[in-house]
Amino acid sequence: MIKKVLFVCTGNAYRSQIAEYLFNKTFKNVSATSAGISSIHTGKYVEEVIRKDVLDYLEALGVDIAHNKCKLLNERDIESADAVFVMERAQKVELQDRFPKAKAKVFVLGEFANIRETEIYDVPLRPANETFEQIRESIENIKKKNLLKSLS
Numbered sequence: 001m002i003k004k005v006l007f008v009c010t011g012n013a014y015r016s017q018i019a020e021y022l023f024n025k026t027f028k029n030v031s032a033t034s035a036g037i038s039s040i041h042t043g044k045y046v047e048e049v050i051r052k053d054v055l056d057y058l059e060a061l062g063v064d065i066a067h068n069k070c071k072l073l074n075e076r077d078i079e080s081a082d083a084v085f086v087m088e089r090a091q092k093v094e095l096q097d098r099f100p101k102a103k104a105k106v107f108v109l110g111e112f113a114n115i116r117e118t119e120i121y122d123v124p125l126r127p128a129n130e131t132f133e134q135i136r137e138s139i140e141n142i143k144k145k146n147l148l149k150s151l152s
Contacts, residue, residue: 002148005032006081007109008091012036012070013049014123015087018132019109021063022139030148035077037091041070054128061132078102083151085109087120105151112147113138 007019016034023032036042041049047066055066078084078099084106086092096103110118120134142148 001152002030002082004081005030005148006077006084007032007034007086008037008073008084008095009034009087010036010038010091010122011041011049012072013041013044013046014054014128015120015131015135017046017065017068017070018058018063018135019085019087019139021065022136026139026143027148033077033081035071035073037073037094039072042072044070046070050123051128054123057128057132075099081105083107083148085112087122089119109138110134113141114145114147115141 005023007016007023009015012035016036020032020034023030045066046068047055049070058065078095079102082105084095084102086095086106086108087110089108092106092108095106108118110120115134115137117134120131120138123131
């Protein structure tokens with residue numbers, strides 16, 4: 001049975017933090033954490049690295065991640081997770097190369113959740129609301145279709 005999931009993006013400043021927040025709000029018996037592949041933002045607060053308009057957008061939705069710190073992914077994070085969800089296929093390949101023992105538990109979030117656009121690109125490449133909606137839709141599909149059960 002799945003007890004812990006990990007969401008991973010590039011710098012842990014937006015996508016994986018949003019996924020963690022929404023997942024924990026949606027699922028009560030499974031916990032989520034998040035981390036970033038790159039150390040670009042490690043130790044910084046989200047509000048230091050995300051544009052103000054993006055933070056305003058999230059705040060209007062009731063999502064407060066501004067005071068969260070960005071965290072760098074480590075082997076312990078991977079080992080302790082029952083499933084690892086990344087935002088892009090290239091991130092899946094990178095994690096499977098870096099952590100070969102975890103290969104079977106790394107999934108692209110959008111593919112796993114079976115949403116129309118499976119790659120969830122970062123804010124500079126896509127408007128914040130579109131990125132947020134892809135993540136929200138993914139989490140909703142996982143719950144609605146009981147997809148975590150397929151991992152047990």
